Amino acid sequence: MAHIAPLRAVTEAEIEAFWRDGVVCLRSIMPAAVLESMVQPVEDALVSSAMADLSEMGDALGSGGVELVTDGAVGASDVPRGHFKGGTDHWLQQSEFLDFALRSPLPAIVAALLRSSTVRLYEDSVLVKEPGTRERTAFHQDLAYFHLAGEQICTTWVPLDSVRADTGAVRFVAGSHLDRTTYRPNLFVTTMALPGTEGEEVPDYEQMKGEARIISFDTEPGDITVHHARTIHGANGNASATRRRRAISVRYTGDDARFLTRVGAPTKAHHATMHDGDALTVDAFPAAWP
Numbered sequence: 001m002a003h004i005a006p007l008r009a010v011t012e013a014e015i016e017a018f019w020r021d022g023v024v025c026l027r028s029i030m031p032a033a034v035l036e037s038m039v040q041p042v043e044d045a046l047v048s049s050a051m052a053d054l055s056e057m058g059d060a061l062g063s064g065g066v067e068l069v070t071d072g073a074v075g076a077s078d079v080p081r082g083h084f085k086g087g088t089d090h091w092l093q094q095s096e097f098l099d100f101a102l103r104s105p106l107p108a109i110v111a112a113l114l115r116s117s118t119v120r121l122y123e124d125s126v127l128v129k130e131p132g133t134r135e136r137t138a139f140h141q142d143l144a145y146f147h148l149a150g151e152q153i154c155t156t157w158v159p160l161d162s163v164r165a166d167t168g169a170v171r172f173v174a175g176s177h178l179d180r181t182t183y184r185p186n187l188f189v190t191t192m193a194l195p196g197t198e199g200e201e202v203p204d205y206e207q208m209k210g211e212a213r214i215i216s217f218d219t220e221p222g223d224i225t226v227h228h229a230r231t232i233h234g235a236n237g238n239a240s241a242t243r244r245r246r247a248i249s250v251r252y253t254g255d256d257a258r259f260l261t262r263v264g265a266p267t268k269a270h271h272a273t274m275h276d277g278d279a280l281t282v283d284a285f286p287a288a289w290p
């Protein structure tokens with residue numbers, strides 16, 4: 001089956017920006033029909049068992065005394081509370097997500113940005129912040145969750161809605177992909193690290209005003225951001241009373257990626273036969289490019 005072409009080619013300047021800053025925003029690159037084809041699958045994902053209500057998880061953690069990252073207390077604004085919902089590996093249950101990951105313009109875009117002759121799917125993720133979501137997404141590094149080593153690994157973030165700073169735009173620490181520190185993964189609604197994981201805590205960039213260059217993009221459907229797996233990033237809550245923030249993240253590997261167990265990070269049943277150092281040449285990492 002052929003790929004759907006991007007609306008335009010990735011430019012050399014965009015490739016340079018990706019490797020310099022660890023993130024790039026690609027404007028007007030995804031065809032509207034491809035985005036429209038994912039609207040219903042996202043709704044189906046939202047009511048599937050692959051989805052977690054991260055706001056409820058935050059409530060449970062908060063009542064246990066864990067400090068959360070939020071835009072304010074429940075009831076602090078007039079906007080009724082909305083929920084932050086997230087899920088991973090929808091491609092295993094919903095064929096539309098597999099088609100989107102393998103046949104949309106994303107693999108060609110990723111091959112260009114990673115300067116890679118091959119691209120494989122690592123995982124997908126649906127990340128929805130309904131109007132009135134007060135939970136931020138804590139700063140984190142994707143590689144801390146990925147059982148992978150390598151330089152050619154990235155996340156594409158594909159919004160289905162217009163996104164602004166106050167509706168949940170992702171915030172990226174420019175240049176943080178150059179830091180070789182191994183960071184611990186966190187629980188997304190708190191900076192608390194996942195128990196049993198190894199490495200350093202992610203620095204508290206919320207408090208490091210002026211010391212780090214944090215970049216964020218207002219995006220329209222058709223625009224995407226792509227960040228390196230080592231780029232530290234988080235996201236705002238969604239303060240809007242009416243506007244949803246629906247996004248699909250698809251995470252890909254390139255030529256140099258190898259399997260590497262990240263102790264304590266969530267495991268995947270379809271990785272059961274993998275060993276550290278293995279090339280990702282099995283069906284658990286579906287081939288996306290060429």
Ligand SMILES: O=C(O)CCC(=O)C(=O)O
Pocket residue numbers: 125127137142155157170233234235247249
């Ligand atoms: O959408 C969000 O809130 C966070 C996105 C993110 O962390 C990712 O896609 O890697």
